[in-house]
Amino acid sequence: MPDMDVALKDAMQIDGAIGAALVDRSSGMALGVAGGSRDFDLQVAAAANTEVVRAKLRTMEMLNLHEKIEDILITLDSQYHLIRPLTGRSGQGLFLYIAxxxxxxxxxLARHQLKRIEGGLDL
Structure with missing residues (x-):
């Protein structure tokens, strides 16, 4: 099973990948990053997208929804941002993020590939 670095490298092979990160939802810290640039700081994106995940989980709780988030999509003029909370036991509290x-x-195809990467991730 691939480790975090291999999983992030695989994420960067997705067509159009700008950057990818594995993020700890409780702290907002990126445990690993790949790609990005001086103008696209993945550490900042990881921390900010942690708030997106937390807000969605709070909303689901208020609505009494007892389902798992498969992924969260944010569509910008020129970019897609995908957030995929990990569901495996070893990945609890983590999410994959890709721009x-x-x-x-x-x-x-990107959603399918992230699901495959999650399935093979060994943390």
Whole structure:
């Protein structure tokens, strides 16, 4: 089973990938990152997207929804941002985050590939 570095490298192979991170939901810290740039700080994105996940979990609790989040999609003018909370026992409290160039990415395929990466991740 792939470790975190291999999983992030695999995420960066997704068409249109700008950057990817494995994030601890409780602290907002990126445990590992791949890609990004000086103008796209994955550490900042990890911390900020932690708030997105927390807000959605609070909303689900208030609505008494007892389902798992498969993924969260944020669509910008030129980018897709995908957040995939990990569901395996070893990944509890973590999520995969990837930013994609909208012109180059196939959203359905990217979601499928992130699910596959999650399934093979060994933490």
């Amino acid at each position: 994609l160039n909208k012109d180059r990415a196939n959203l359905a």
